Amino acid sequence: MTPRLTQLLATALIVSGATAANAATTLTVGIEATYPPMSYRNPTTNESTGFNIDLFKVLAKQMNVDLKFEEMSFEQLTSGLATGRIDVIGTAITDLPTRRSNMTFVDYLQTGAQMFTTRANAPAAMTPDAFCGKAIGSPRTTNYFIELNAWSDRTCVGAGKPAAQAQGAAGAAAVRLDLKQGRLNAAVLGPEYVKYLMSEEPDTYVLVGEPLSVHYFGFAVAKGQDALRDQLVKGLQASLADGSYQRVLDQWHLQSQGIKQVTVDGGQ
Template structure:
């Protein structure tokens, strides 16, 4: 019952017009919102090699949301593992950096979800004949960022699809990030790797004839903008602004720019729950 009342109240807030008037006073006075982001996950967030300018879907969407709310963004480059503590200590106001909205994270954070994602296998193009389906990785060494949920998700997938079918388990290697996994794959230290489905088409296009995607995503999650549980007013202001971007077509335009229309959501979701 408590959850039902909370969703009703939230629906009312999201249904309102998202102007600068909807922004909490503290952020109006500051004239900015400090956003945690680590630009190492193209095409979601990265730096242009020539100009060092921040680029990516998350960057464009956040700037569009800020404009709708009548404020500006101050980007704070923070390691992924420090982001939650940074928001809880007030160093940043929110996190917008390819973060999955996972149930265990909702103990300390609230999420305004904005896209679909999933973990997906890939390998070197030179080994395409060895790995035609995901189960061909059973018993093989597969790398993925240890800072993400991928190692746990891959272990669960392996238990069902490898060990559960009488095959050897995945040999999961936690790497220092997706770039490290790719480097180890090129060096032959890994047989395959796992990365977010939203990033792999960009990667394959960027380094042609280097990688191949194997199978469909084996998980389904939402990516979300993360807020302190104490900052429900800012969360609701962002949800309302996102709703306006969806209605105006600006949301779709951002996703189309990066060829990720299939990752768009059909409405507003808070902590994985639809808000009408």
Template structure:
């Protein structure tokens, strides 16, 4: 009886050794078996969808959208991470960051010294206050001095009434003109309603949202003059984690420099005054290489 020969002139023990070698190589990612790319880690991003056009839901689909959502997604991807949005009430953004429920947050929060005692910020926008009037109304004020002595609406649950009275003191009373008459409303939408119904001649609101408001009104509203008292808005980050803060700062700077940031400003109809220039690399971050 003839003994069957093995291919390549190799004995059966030799074939077994080679087979085991190929199995080990496959497990180690060599040869034809390639190792799968690692899955990017999640980046938990807190936001409260009640601040259009920064944070909101599509009325048809309920999907989160807005400038903050797009910027958070681009920032995460730039850092090699997968964005995961965590809907959080505005008052809970800082507590959620402190307890580790989220890793960073967006929501147009004003960067103040008091808040910096709890969290760190990378400033990403600036916002102020701006007057809005009716377009196509011959009786509507066309210059700021025309507001003196007339009724102007402002949301009572915000700092806008105080800003309006301070503006009146500087621009009306100090110039021997009658002060603005404050009409306190329930919210900004109510202020615009009073404007449409003719109870006031103007409303004062957040300058960041005004172009969006004018656009969605079908241009029945118009901005009066420029925004004033601009303040920085920050991306909230945990204090003490200098490496992570520098990563976020570097990624954001890169998005400013490659045009992504400005394209999102235009996409969501934010005013040009809202955009911040790319800052220099912070001294504390110069030793970090990413």
């Protein structure tokens, strides 16, 4: 974050009303625009859209800042934050203790790791352990892939069954394609993405059991950027209080994943 933005946000913490209005500046938000419904390119307009985009527009009004979205790959987000290219990671990134050595998370949505398959691939017994020994895909750079392997060790290998054939893909879209084309027996992605797929292609996908885990998505800022962290918390709290957070949840059909209170580094 630039010194100018840091100074203005710090000032905004102790001023209000018309005085704060004079402190408007630009907040640069890094997004990975291939993960609907969180952030993705609208296929009709080619514009960035999604829950995170709309929520940041709400937060920008609460924080009295202008927005600039920087699209990059998921792998580039943390380096972009470290180098100051972006001020905050605004894409769907899970708040995990292992990621907090150089980042702090403002948690804004519940998530997890959900196994699912196609109706064509669905076995008679629709339980997760029915997929032990089967090919299951997940994006290799995300925590979903780690949790898939942990689930396999616990549920399959731990019960004397063959390990799942965990296959890492380049991203969620690649996992979806591999599943539809029969190269995978099942997949593990976030419940928000699975809901989106099920709404876009009715009667194509089915859930496999309950989520393998429950976590939070968090807006990530660099360690030490306390003023920006606190302003994001304040803006998110205000959006919960005035109903604008709920309206964004409703728009993207994510009501079941909404938070009731704002936490910082609350993920496990």
